[in-house]
Amino acid sequence: MRRFFLHGLIIFSVLAFLAKLAQLQLADDSYEILSNNIAIKKVYDYPERGYIFDRNGKLIVTNQPSYDIMVIPKDVKDIDVEELCTLLKIKKADYDAILLKATNYSPRLPSVFIPQLSKDDFAALQEKMWKFKGFYIQKRALRDYQTKSAANVLGYIAEANEMLISKDPYYQMGDLVGIQGVEKAYEEYLRGVKGVKYIQKDRFNRDIGSYKDGIYDSLPQQGRDLELTIDLELQQYGELLMQNKRGGIVAIEPETGEILAMISAPSYDPSLLIGRDRSKNFTKLYYDSIAKPLYDRGLLAEYPPGSTFKILNALVALQEGVIDENTTVSCNHGFFYAKGSFMKCHGHASPVNLNSGIYNSCNAYFGTVYKKTIDKYATTSEGINHWAEHVKSFGLGDFLGYDLPTGKKGFVPTSSYYDKAYRNDRWRSSATVSNGIGQGELLTTPIQLANFTAAIANRGFYYTPHIIRKIDGESVDKKGMVKRNTTTVDAKYFEPVIQGMFDVFEKGTAYSVRAEGIEICGKTGTAENFTKINGKRVQLTDHSIFIAFAPKDHPKIAIAVFVENGYWGARWAGPIASLMIQKHLNDSISRKDLEKRMLEGSLMSEYVKPISGQPFTINK
């Protein structure tokens, strides 16, 4: 028995091997298909990326040809490296580094060697490329910007990175893909679909013709053109007004939800992010952590809404029935909202009702109104949750669902927040009274401010804000992309509040920025803000905020302006909002001196304060 043990093992192994080989080689032909996948090359034909127009049909973004030098590392041989480096204007060390990186990615797949050559560089190289085996030129379409504005809206395109490529097999190394803004949001429409040709390779990786006479080949599909809701002229004007200031402007057409302008200051010229200097410029913008030019303040900056929020509190109180138009509150430079707790106010006639409360922006009035709203319910928790529900119906405290890729939720506190902050049920309405004047824990983004202004202009509803108007000439309304959202406040409660906002211009805090012949309704706001210097909490000059819509009846524009460290609302944000509205409605500006003051005004001295290292004063 023992003698045949090895015989048995040998014969058993041979039989097992033959069975497995038969399965691999004879029964299962999936391995043959896999082998073909590897031995058959795909060649891509890139379609032109779609154009982008503004709402008036003005062309904003087109394409220009660009040329990438591509390399297939394993094919590189017998080349004059020095000559190539001279032609490409790179150093030998760079050459080695780039080639090594490409080889590490894949020796047999193409990688980008030098991206985005200009037409001139290309012309010089074109005749000589044949000398450099393993290198070739791939033509691509780069963006060509017809404007220096709207970089934050348009976004940019860049080479797909390895992470994206591994996630989405559509993209290859060197493919361009939208990274931010509209370019990212509508990437699938803009890019089109690239065409594919299948090429049969022999074992030396040479092309030996079309695979199966091209039955699997496909033609490229053109990218689709987009028409944005942006009014380029208004956008450019807003950017001019915001020069030398930081902040954001968002303007929305209330009856459609279309975003007319979305300004983030400071911004940058979109043309900086194309061509050979792209990466240098990008690095510079990316690492500017003080001015943050790549940060879209219109969508991302969360600030307390300040007094602009009083409008919503008035609406909520009316809906809850805790006040009517004639309810009065007396104010003596403020009021005691609880024993020993005083909320300051500025000097104005007392007592105030709804109308004068709004146009005087009276803290006492709105503190009281807020407390009444909360205290209507048996418990504070219940009260604050009802209040939060009303506020949220105006689109606060959550992403609005617009079609741009970035955003912040903002914050609307509910009882669970205060239960965590204080001990459960140990807090009363007085603890949250700051919410009444838009300070407290509330956070909003400029687009949320503009959106609730639009909801007020519409007397109780808003359309989800959006940036896209037409795709290839076809209106997006028809695709159900525009959604109507109703607020929890009935239409009838809006009129007295809107009258108050109108009187802000007629006799209130924005009297100085009236625009002749236009019935603007608005509200000023001022938000305290803090920063950390050497770990210490330091207060900076207040943010200047303004919301407005016009005309009073059948509004055409709702706008929110936010100027960082601009002090009170009517100082910077108010005038800018007023000018923007006049520009949009009349197409010309009557108040040249106000315009001049805004264009020339600079807040740069404010912005250097916290980084100067010197002691400084605020709100001057």
Place this chain on the structure above:
Amino acid sequence: MNRSITDYPIKLDWIPILLFVLLVGIGWINIYSASSTDVGNGIFDLSKPYGKQLVYIILSLVMIVVVFAIESKFYERFSIVFYLISLVFLLGIFVFGKKISGATSWFVFGGFSLQPSEFAKVTTVMVLAKYLSDGQINMKNPQHLITAMLLIAIPAILVLIQPDAGSALVFISLILVLYLHSMSGWIIFIGITSILIFLMTLLLSVTWVIGISLVFCSLIYFFIPKKKRTIGPLIGLFMICSTLSYSVDYIFKNVFEQRHRDRFNIVLGLTEDMQGIGFNTYQSKIAIGSGGFWGKGYLEGTQTKGNFVPAQHTDYIFTTVGEEWGFFGSTIVILLFAGLLLRLLFLVERQKTAFAKWYGYGLVTVLFIHFMVNIGMVIGLIPTIGIPLPFFSYGGSALWGFTLLLFIFLKLDGNRVNEW
């Protein structure tokens, strides 16, 4: 003693020599395919593996002449010396060795490297044969068994810490020779049962293994004639199986490193991983599977040409056969190996000296383990264990080791008529 009297006439068996020539030749043809590129300076191009391998083959022929020239008693007499020298080399590697792809297994002199573990395989087979050839030795005697085990274990441990698990496995497989000598079959049975329990634990679960062994033990109980029935040992067996299964589960989850787990999981089909650790096996399966019945033709393999299979000219050389020569060629190569092994077993049986016989069993065991593990790995039947295919894979040390191993035996066999 006159040398010509003891050593000549020599009666060589030509069948293994013919098979050796065929395997080395076909191996080289495939190494050429796996490593040739468009540019090359003839078959002696020393910058290419096929050129170097040709030199190694010629040197191995010189070695054969030397092996035949030396008196056969020499191998038996000096086996312990050779064994000790090879252990010194294995130790020296930790001082003078060079790390190549993760393992310190090589001595490097200029552009030339030697892998002492390949030669240690020869000397271990020799010293084991020498020990077993003593008529007093019996593997039922625990002291003898332990001595023999130690002879195997010392080189096995030395290569295992290089770390070269593949070669360690080869040394361990020499336990088979002890079984063929006189070792209790129970040790083999327990070993195989442990492996079965190990695999079942990983494939199914601890609960399944316990269930199966319970059923198995009950079956044994009812098949034993009523008079002889005792329940104690069966309960013991059941307990041992259960404990083993639990500890395997524990070791696999807590002691093994992730890379070990990955390899097992891929072969057992528990995970599919095409890019990471499973890449080798996946690519080699594509290459072999796309060969079909007749293969793609010599030098026409698209996967071979594209260098898709890693280490194709060394451990994965069989993929070239599979792709370019198809099922037809693969079957021929497997049958050549089987023919060689079975012929050698036949020769072993006719040996008159104990040393030649046990040496022969050692030789067959080593060749068989290499053949079984290498091809099994390449076609995805067993986990990735990097050992070369004898006579076939690129590499001087391995080729010379196998050549010495085989031809010393053929020399012993050729002189059998002179012994009495």
